[in-house]
Amino acid sequence: MTNDTNVTWHEHQVARSDREAMKGHKGCVVWFTGLSGSGKSTLANTLDHRLHGHRLHSAVLDGDNVRHALNASPSMLRSVHGDDFAERFGLGFSAIDREENIRRIGAVAQLFSQAGIIALTAFISPYRQDRDRVRATMAPGEFIEVFVDTPIEICEQRDPKGLYKKARAGEIKGFTGIDDPYEQPLSPELTLYAGQKSPGELVDEVIQYLQEREIVRL
Numbered sequence: 749m750t751n752d753t754n755v756t757w758h759e760h761q762v763a764r765s766d767r768e769a770m771k772g773h774k775g776c777v778v779w780f781t782g783l784s785g786s787g788k789s790t791l792a793n794t795l796d797h798r799l800h801g802h803r804l805h806s807a808v809l810d811g812d813n814v815r816h817a818l819n820a821s822p823s824m825l826r827s828v829h830g831d832d833f834a835e836r837f838g839l840g841f842s843a844i845d846r847e848e849n850i851r852r853i854g855a856v857a858q859l860f861s862q863a864g865i866i867a868l869t870a871f872i873s874p875y876r877q878d879r880d881r882v883r884a885t886m887a888p889g890e891f892i893e894v895f896v897d898t899p900i901e902i903c904e905q906r907d908p909k910g911l912y913k914k915a916r917a918g919e920i921k922g923f924t925g926i927d928d929p930y931e932q933p934l935s936p937e938l939t940l941y942a943g944q945k946s947p948g949e950l951v952d953e954v955i956q957y958l959q960e961r962e963i964v965r966l
């Protein structure tokens with residue numbers, strides 16, 4: 749990365765390997781991607797609960813929650829920061845806003861991972877390039893892309909927030925899978941057929957992967 753701002757990278761005194769040795773597992777990013785309603789949040793939270801039960805250090809970064817603070821919308825920022833700030837830094841769902849959403853989340857997830865934590869992210873992250881850019885910032889094996897492959901018909905049937913209904917009625921424009929793209933991963937580390945199995949069974953598959961790669965030992 750070019751550096752024209754006199755900003756210097758500092759190495760920390762406590763190395764990543766020191767933190768990992770203390771915790772007894774590696775830091776990594778388990779990146780769930782899939783349509784709205786595919787089961788990303790459920791899987792991230794079920795996995796978090798399972799890891800926590802084994803006294804491992806994990807944390808969930810979730811689309812709806814992150815969009816309440818770090819990646820708040822212009823309308824959420826306006827009252828405190830004013831119009832110019834809100835327009836410049838607030839994020840919606842245009843392609844460029846989704847790109848910035850994923851860039852920021854990728855950077856946060858990397859910080860977690862470097863601190864030896866198993867970061868579990870649950871974002872639609874519809875663009876392949878955005879996901880691949882996050883992958884490129886990490887060490888080999890650190891970024892584990894998990895495609896939550898639930899057919900849109902099932903997602904639409906579930907529709908827990910009524911968003912597909914609104915999108916079909918034209919009340920939400922640019923809704924992923926309806927009138928906005930979702931680019932499936934070409935070679936994810938894992939694909940979960942999440943329309944057919946319970947969250948517990950699917951999480952077993954992720955844990956098996958983490959064990960095989962010696963990221964965790966249960």
Ligand SMILES: Nc1ncnc2c1ncn2[C@@H]1O[C@H](COP(=O)(O)OS(=O)(=O)O)[C@@H](OP(=O)(O)O)[C@H]1O
Nearest residue numbers: 783784785811841846849871872873874922923924
């Ligand atoms: N236009 C549009 N398209 C898709 N989703 C929408 C949209 N508007 C609001 N929502 C709600 O926002 C959640 C997705 O946020 P993400 O940050 O994961 O999206 S993205 O990765 O930037 O594409 C998504 O949450 P999930 O259902 O958990 O995926 C929706 O609740």
Ligand SMILES: Nc1ncnc2c1ncn2[C@@H]1O[C@H](COP(=O)(O)OP(=O)(O)O)[C@@H](O)[C@H]1O
Nearest residue numbers: 784785786787788789790906908942945946947
């Ligand atoms: N494997 C599964 N089998 C059946 N229902 C599921 C499964 N995973 C999630 N669900 C249900 O589907 C809905 C959407 O799940 P959610 O995790 O919120 O998806 P996303 O975060 O991808 O939008 C919720 O009502 C949830 O309880």
